Amino acid sequence: MLKCGLFFTSYNKEDQLFPSMFQKTCLGMFLVAMLIAPQVLDFYYISVMNLIMIAVIGAVSLNLLTGVCGQMSLGHGAFVGVGAYGCAVLAAKGLPFVVCLLGGGALAAMAGMFFGIPSLRLKGIYLAISTLAAQMILEYVFLHWSAFTGGANGMPVDPPSIMGFSFDSDERMFYLIFAVTIVCVLGVSNIIRSRSGRAFVAIRDFYQSAENVGVNLFQFKLQAFATSSFMAGIAGGLWAYYTMYITPEQFSISLSISYLAMIIVGGMGSVTGAIFGAVFITLLPEVLNTATSLVGSFAPDISALMAPLKEGIFGLTLVLFLIFEPEGLVRKWKMIKAYWKMYPFAY
Amino acid sequence: MKKIIISMAAIAAMLFASTAFATVKVGVLSDLTGPTSSVGVPYAQGIKDCVAYVNANGGIDGDKIELIQVDYAYNVQQALSAYKRFKSAGIVALQGWGTGDTEALVRFVKRDKIPVFSASYSAHLMDPSKAPYNFTVAPDYSTQGRAGLKYIKDTWKEARAPRIAFVYPDKPYGHTPLPAMKEYAVELGFEVTGDETLDLKAMDATPQILGLKKQKADFVWVGGTTPSTAVLMKDAKKLGFAGKFLVNIWGNDENLAKMAGPACEGNLGIQAASVYGQDVPGMKMIEDETKGKPQMTHYMRGFVSGMVMVEGMKKAKANGNLTGEGIKDALETMRNYDPMGLAPAISYYPEDHRPSMAVNVCTVKDGKLEYLETVSLPRDNKWLGK
Numbered sequence: 001m002l003k004c005g006l007f008f009t010s011y012n013k014e015d016q017l018f019p020s021m022f023q024k025t026c027l028g029m030f031l032v033a034m035l036i037a038p039q040v041l042d043f044y045y046i047s048v049m050n051l052i053m054i055a056v057i058g059a060v061s062l063n064l065l066t067g068v069c070g071q072m073s074l075g076h077g078a079f080v081g082v083g084a085y086g087c088a089v090l091a092a093k094g095l096p097f098v099v100c101l102l103g104g105g106a107l108a109a110m111a112g113m114f115f116g117i118p119s120l121r122l123k124g125i126y127l128a129i130s131t132l133a134a135q136m137i138l139e140y141v142f143l144h145w146s147a148f149t150g151g152a153n154g155m156p157v158d159p160p161s162i163m164g165f166s167f168d169s170d171e172r173m174f175y176l177i178f179a180v181t182i183v184c185v186l187g188v189s190n191i192i193r194s195r196s197g198r199a200f201v202a203i204r205d206f207y208q209s210a211e212n213v214g215v216n217l218f219q220f221k222l223q224a225f226a227t228s229s230f231m232a233g234i235a236g237g238l239w240a241y242y243t244m245y246i247t248p249e250q251f252s253i254s255l256s257i258s259y260l261a262m263i264i265v266g267g268m269g270s271v272t273g274a275i276f277g278a279v280f281i282t283l284l285p286e287v288l289n290t291a292t293s294l295v296g297s298f299a300p301d302i303s304a305l306m307a308p309l310k311e312g313i314f315g316l317t318l319v320l321f322l323i324f325e326p327e328g329l330v331r332k333w334k335m336i337k338a339y340w341k342m343y344p345f346a347y
Numbered sequence: 348m349k350k351i352i353i354s355m356a357a358i359a360a361m362l363f364a365s366t367a368f369a370t371v372k373v374g375v376l377s378d379l380t381g382p383t384s385s386v387g388v389p390y391a392q393g394i395k396d397c398v399a400y401v402n403a404n405g406g407i408d409g410d411k412i413e414l415i416q417v418d419y420a421y422n423v424q425q426a427l428s429a430y431k432r433f434k435s436a437g438i439v440a441l442q443g444w445g446t447g448d449t450e451a452l453v454r455f456v457k458r459d460k461i462p463v464f465s466a467s468y469s470a471h472l473m474d475p476s477k478a479p480y481n482f483t484v485a486p487d488y489s490t491q492g493r494a495g496l497k498y499i500k501d502t503w504k505e506a507r508a509p510r511i512a513f514v515y516p517d518k519p520y521g522h523t524p525l526p527a528m529k530e531y532a533v534e535l536g537f538e539v540t541g542d543e544t545l546d547l548k549a550m551d552a553t554p555q556i557l558g559l560k561k562q563k564a565d566f567v568w569v570g571g572t573t574p575s576t577a578v579l580m581k582d583a584k585k586l587g588f589a590g591k592f593l594v595n596i597w598g599n600d601e602n603l604a605k606m607a608g609p610a611c612e613g614n615l616g617i618q619a620a621s622v623y624g625q626d627v628p629g630m631k632m633i634e635d636e637t638k639g640k641p642q643m644t645h646y647m648r649g650f651v652s653g654m655v656m657v658e659g660m661k662k663a664k665a666n667g668n669l670t671g672e673g674i675k676d677a678l679e680t681m682r683n684y685d686p687m688g689l690a691p692a693i694s695y696y697p698e699d700h701r702p703s704m705a706v707n708v709c710t711v712k713d714g715k716l717e718y719l720e721t722v723s724l725p726r727d728n729k730w731l732g733k
Contacts (some may be wrong), residue, residue, distance in 0.1 A: 043431060043434070151521050153523070154450050244454035247446070248519055249518075286428055
């Protein structure tokens, strides 16, 4: 049974990631369910879960930058691309998986720091435009630096292998991506409750106050850009390994926007929110596709009319979210939790 | 309640009925709502009509083809999950679409042994050592461009070398054929005067036209899509640019005349399938199938893509191996298959997946797309995959 409240005797205890036994049990059960999933589910679902988990890493990392530190970024998709290309180039040199993935992340972190420099002088919409420029510059680099990126033809990437074990199927990739996702999500959760994380929040809430209490704005903003881009690079590396073929088109502005949509729908500033957002935005087109094809199998005429509506439904969902649930899915989740906590004797 | 029971019974009956026949499943990855939907819709319709025609006329030696269509809105991630859905449904072949998704799937289809017919004609898809399960019914963008250049050179009357410039979007799609075309242009004795980039969403092409005028280009290669091509041609007419345009396969179709009006008259375009109403043996079938309603040339190409796939399936069935691998092997024995004149004859070889080395050069006359001539190049190995 859920407790109606938690009693802490020290700040450290209150600051735990998973304060209650119930929460730990639930997460443990979730972990077990995820580990069993590839054995029982059809590989279509596994592949969707893989895409979701890659999106989760990307969304959680953007959330650290935009939701926690308040630095708007429209270039996240390009940083994902830098990681993907970095990873692919290293992999082509025959380096082991872990080195490639971290190398791709490091390269993305460097790119993120470089394009994060304007953040010292720019805020809000101005920073958004400057990161949009970063997106365009990087897209240009992907396309034109053919010696490094393969240019218009793109780059093939071999499936990763660790100690001779090749991750060459959806099921195998699932475990790999799942492990990396756990590390990334726990990493971000821990960063948020560290000194850096508190500095990020201070900068987001009011940068002058933050500076007054001794937060070095430049250092921490760059740190936010670097950490966020590093993880974006990791997401990119996994994407490259998973799709086995990368082209510049995959890392366009629409990817950046969909990451932004994820953290907005999920709930800015919350790790759980970013996860919900990633799941929601990745699943929505799948669900709409399934729905249209289901309708199509009974009434082909209606399905032809419904297809163009699909994009509209996608947009409408986002707008409705912003109007009716501006704090995102995570607030809904909290309300559901609060409801069941007192069930059946709500106040 | 009664209604629910009846409808459930109907669903059950339908499910039962669909399993009663032997069916082969084919995935159709289409862009019906995304940025390329204006050409994606007719192309997909061509495939569907072809399969409907085949199913109504005996199927694959009795087996019916079941199409599973997914609209991926030109989004690579959605293409990936659509592909997984197809695979989980047990498809033996796939009708793909654009550059991004086709390339993202190259290694998946190789691993899963599922032949793909795409409408992305990147040169490296023609090389089976790189993309063993990729097929197309039109030659690669480079070959298309080379054939266009050859046509210009063959019809060039003046003594001096013709000057050619290149206009394309700064996108992978725009860049792909350029190195091959420039090399061949020099080989043919063209003077290459320079490049201009024109965005696919451009509203104005004045700077590009002024650049072309400065270069005194006689001919201009246009590697865009129909809307950007129309903008370019309208501005060319407005600014009195005298050169002729040679437009790639996605930039000249029946919509060009609607968008550009008289400005597009007399310019050249490259196509890989016939235009509606052209005097070829298969046109009767198309006209019956579409009840005389004119279709775009992309529809024809989709139709041909379906025909070639069906031919491969029939051969594979005759070999007793109607699987992805069997279809691929059967396709690679295909020699000079004539899709009833709807496209130049098609051959695939185990080491060369270029369907043909021929393209149709078209023009716009009195607001209508018109076929001029089929230009063939030798099947030169040095061009494979480049």
